Amino acid sequence: MRKRIHYGITAAALAGVMLAASACGGTTRGEGDDAGGGSGGGSGEADPNAEIPSDLAISFLPKQLNNPYFTVADNGGKEAVEELEGEFKEVGPSEANASSQVSYINTLGQQGSDVIATAANDPNAVCGALNQARQAGSVVVTFDSDTDPECRDLFINQATSEDLATTQVEMIAEQIGGEGEIAFLSATPNATNQNTWLELMEEELGTDQYSDIEVVDTVYGNDDDQKSFNEMQGLLQTHPDLAGVVSPTTVGLAAAARYLGSSDFKGEVALTGLGTPNQMREFVKDGTVEEFALWNPADLGYLAAYAGASQAAGRITGEEGQTFEAGRLGEYEIGADGEIVLGPPTVFNEGNIDDFDF
Structure with missing residues (x-):
């Protein structure tokens, strides 16, 4: 696994990172690194029996913090990370605009996150930053909202x-x-x-x-x-x-x-x-x-964490047809372009809405 850098980031330092990103106008696909830079977890042959390390750093970057939907989704991710005995982190912007996630991706890559799970605000604006993180060794899993497939390893789709x-x-x-x-x-x-x-x-x-x-x-x-x-x-x-x-x-x-x-x-x-x-x-x-x-957003985040951990551990490489176990959700198969579908949507009405709590 990656050697993670453990250090605190002061408010001033974070502001400096965000200011630099703003001054550069964000990173888009085609700038900096080439698209398709792979992560360390996605290289080599898959070993379905590989052990998932207990200290994986798994970070969630939603479209925006304090959005009730993403709070539920990220808490699902936290549940999975705790089961895996990893290190959970949640960071993100307060507003859901195209380039608001770039500075957070850069910081997570620098800190050595083994897995970055993100719901993209824009399919291309975050690509450069994500590919830099992948080249540094992070597995990138998108959930809820995808990027260009060349900018991540796996995509957890809510439903088709x-x-x-x-x-x-x-x-x-x-x-x-x-x-x-x-x-x-x-x-x-x-x-x-x-x-x-x-x-x-x-x-x-x-x-x-x-x-x-x-x-x-x-x-x-x-x-x-x-x-x-x-x-x-x-x-x-x-x-x-x-x-x-x-x-x-x-x-x-x-x-x-x-x-x-x-x-x-x-x-x-x-x-x-x-x-x-x-x-x-x-x-x-x-x-x-x-x-x-x-769909159940908690299950979406939960599946994203297990998929990312499976790839970081080498159990899967993201190739179509590979399968992996996702805790209480059971077995999932990877489809074309690294897509994994959670399942069909549920229709809620007066007859069943009290059966759900999320």
């Missing part, structure tokens, strides 16, 4: 993008009776997963089955509660004939529900998307939201 898109389209279509105007309230304009889902939902809605449904607008709340609240308000004011809104982001869905539930549009405009049961419970109970979907 097709399943998520289809589920959300089916939910909104059922709730509006198969016809009418709808809009999307997304996260950030550059979020990889959000854009993929939006594209696939547009394709699905373009089929004959949904010919009576029209997408009239797409807005972005930047995964900020107040901005998402304001964007939902703006949608309903701008489009008086709106029949429904799909928000494939936990922050956006909860904020939109908060506005809708206190407005004259409650019961008139359908709202669905991706959210956590604890955030959405009150809105399901009071009839603001009929149903929504998600």
Whole structure:
């Protein structure tokens, strides 16, 4: 395993790192190191029986700290790291913008993290920094939101993008009776997963089955509660004939529900998307939201930690078809481009929402 550097970082030093990153305008793919620089954990032949060391340094870098969704996901990662008797760390920016994660990646690489698990705010802005960390020996695992595949070792996908898109389209279509105007309230304009889902939902809605449904607008709340609240308000004011809104982001869905539930549009405009049961419970109970979907974010973080540890230990190298054990979740297989799918999404409604606590 890597020889880790243990030292404290003062606020001033961290500020200096962030200032330097800002002055350079961030690191993007094609600048500095070539894409595709491999990690030490990903080289050589896989040994499925290799022992996972008990002192692996596994660091989680979410899109932003204090986002309820990523708090749950990172705590799932912490659970796995504790089972593996490793060293868990969580760092990240307070705002989810394209280059905000670069300085943290640089610092984690310098500190010698064996595994960096990150949900990317932008598919390319973090690539240079991630590849530098990989060349220094870190295994890079993306979860929730991917980078260019050349910039990481493994990607933990919540569910297939097709399943998520289809589920959300089916939910909104059922709730509006198969016809009418709808809009999307997304996260950030550059979020990889959000854009993929939006594209696939547009394709699905373009089929004959949904010919009576029209997408009239797409807005972005930047995964900020107040901005998402304001964007939902703006949608309903701008489009008086709106029949429904799909928000494939936990922050956006909860904020939109908060506005809708206190407005004259409650019961008139359908709202669905991706959210956590604890955030959405009150809105399901009071009839603001009929149903929504998600995977278990704690399991997502848990799987990311086990996958990263397995590669750092040499049990896998990230090649398609390889399998590994992920603790209580059981066995998983690596797909094309290092993708590992957690499983199908769950639809939550009044009948089952109290069965979940996350």
